[in-house]
Amino acid sequence: MNFELNDVQREIQRMCREFAAKELTPNARKWDEHHTWPTDAVKKLAELSLLGVAVPEQYGGAGLDNVCYAIAVEELSRGCASTGVIASVNNSLYCDPVMKFGTEAQKEEFLTPFARGDKLGCFGLTEPEAGSDAAAQSTVAVRRGDEYIINGSKNWITNGPKADAIVLFTMTNKEAGHRGITAFLVPTNTPGFTRAEPDKKMGISAAWSCSMFFEDMRVPAKNLLGKEGEGFKVAMSTLDGGRIGIAAQALGIARSAYEEAVRYSGERKSFGKPIREHQAIQFMIADMATEIDAARLLVWRAALLKDKGVRHSAESAMAKLYASEMANRVAHKALQVHGGMGYSKEMDVERHVRDARITEIYEGTSEIQRIVIAANVLKE
Numbered sequence: 001m002n003f004e005l006n007d008v009q010r011e012i013q014r015m016c017r018e019f020a021a022k023e024l025t026p027n028a029r030k031w032d033e034h035h036t037w038p039t040d041a042v043k044k045l046a047e048l049s050l051l052g053v054a055v056p057e058q059y060g061g062a063g064l065d066n067v068c069y070a071i072a073v074e075e076l077s078r079g080c081a082s083t084g085v086i087a088s089v090n091n092s093l094y095c096d097p098v099m100k101f102g103t104e105a106q107k108e109e110f111l112t113p114f115a116r117g118d119k120l121g122c123f124g125l126t127e128p129e130a131g132s133d134a135a136a137q138s139t140v141a142v143r144r145g146d147e148y149i150i151n152g153s154k155n156w157i158t159n160g161p162k163a164d165a166i167v168l169f170t171m172t173n174k175e176a177g178h179r180g181i182t183a184f185l186v187p188t189n190t191p192g193f194t195r196a197e198p199d200k201k202m203g204i205s206a207a208w209s210c211s212m213f214f215e216d217m218r219v220p221a222k223n224l225l226g227k228e229g230e231g232f233k234v235a236m237s238t239l240d241g242g243r244i245g246i247a248a249q250a251l252g253i254a255r256s257a258y259e260e261a262v263r264y265s266g267e268r269k270s271f272g273k274p275i276r277e278h279q280a281i282q283f284m285i286a287d288m289a290t291e292i293d294a295a296r297l298l299v300w301r302a303a304l305l306k307d308k309g310v311r312h313s314a315e316s317a318m319a320k321l322y323a324s325e326m327a328n329r330v331a332h333k334a335l336q337v338h339g340g341m342g343y344s345k346e347m348d349v350e351r352h353v354r355d356a357r358i359t360e361i362y363e364g365t366s367e368i369q370r371i372v373i374a375a376n377v378l379k380e
């Protein structure tokens with residue numbers, strides 16, 4: 001067992017830390033306040049090969065491992081949680097399934113430009129009536145000759161307003177339940193596709209999401225991702241990777257909140273000394289530091305298992321469950337350390353509280369993670 005990062009992993013950490021300090025941290029509050037999509041930062045993510053971290057170089061990616069990916073998302077999210085999830089969705093929820101289930105022709109069209117960052121992808125699973133119950137899809141795809149006619153809608157699609165293509169989940173056989181779900185690769189310039197304005201949200205305001213609609217949208221059969229009826233497995237195995245990304249995002253948010261609390265506790269004085277000399281504050285800082293480290297170990301373990309190519313559903317769910325709930329606890333404690341200033345929009349910590357909240361919800365709520373963990377633990 002080795003807890004040391006290798007040279008490449010350390011270099012990614014250094015590079016992402018520097019990028020976040022220079023380009024993300026100084027802008028994150030402003031982007032949040034104005035709900036600004038971070039156009040230039042996303043362009044720079046592409047230049048730094050951070051939109052296809054674990055995609056092989058032959059398909060436009062950086063060809064690195066998933067520990068590098070987790071490190072990158074943590075560092076980006078430490079600077080700006082919105083930018084962290086924009087990267088995570090393109091990496092894990094879009095590129096990953098195309099890499100795993102796509103044909104060579106599909107990879108050329110739907111992977112290389114996206115891993116390179118020339119184009120952006122999104123993941124169309126959630127529907128108004130199918131969130132946690134992902135098998136209850138009502139977007140329908142009906143085969144007509146060499147194409148499918150797709151009708152339905154999706155919502156809460158992160159990157160949706162900017163995406164050039166969707167990994168889209170549809171129902172091709174309602175009677176078959178989860179075995180009737182089929183995934184497609186759909187360019188967003190396909191006639192019959194429309195999208196709504198970006199959603200108004202409590203946090204991660206710079207990471208736009210939206211509803212999308214499909215009206216008699218014709219998609220060629222060659223755009224099937226995996227086989228007909230295999231879509232639920234495509235979705236679930238993709239989320240096993242995606243949950244590592246969200247856990248890493250939660251870790252980044254927590255670290256930012258923690259580091260600000262540590263700094264503030266050295267500046268702010270009460271009862272004649274810096275507040276960090278009071279045991280009440282020290283205990284909060286000790287809890288925060290311990291929980292952040294514990295979460296990181298879970299995240300890196302899940303990433304290592306993914307690199308080994310073994311099933312890591314439970315480990316990813318544990319990482320996401322623990323890191324997301326930890327990030328909420330840490331952000332709340334950090335706000336408490338800041339006292340009244342923590343509640344002010346002049347500080348970043350109130351944003352971390354709002355940003356942390358979504359990590360317990362998207363890519364599977366904490367309750368869903370517990371279901372996945374229990375199912376795996378109890379079958380052993």
Ligand code: CAA
Nearest residue numbers: 125126132133134156157158233236237313362363364368
């Ligand atoms: N990998 C591969 N196959 C898997 C799998 C995995 N991780 N998990 C399940 N499967 C397979 C099973 O082997 C089973 O296959 P068979 O039919 O061959 O037996 C099949 O899928 C059904 O499995 P289960 O019976 O375990 O499924 P279930 O219906 O009991 O539970 C669930 C499924 C865990 C509740 C699932 O519905 C789930 O994860 N829901 C949450 C969905 C979610 O995370 N949504 C987030 C949307 S994306 C998002 O938020 C994106 C964003 O914008 C940031």
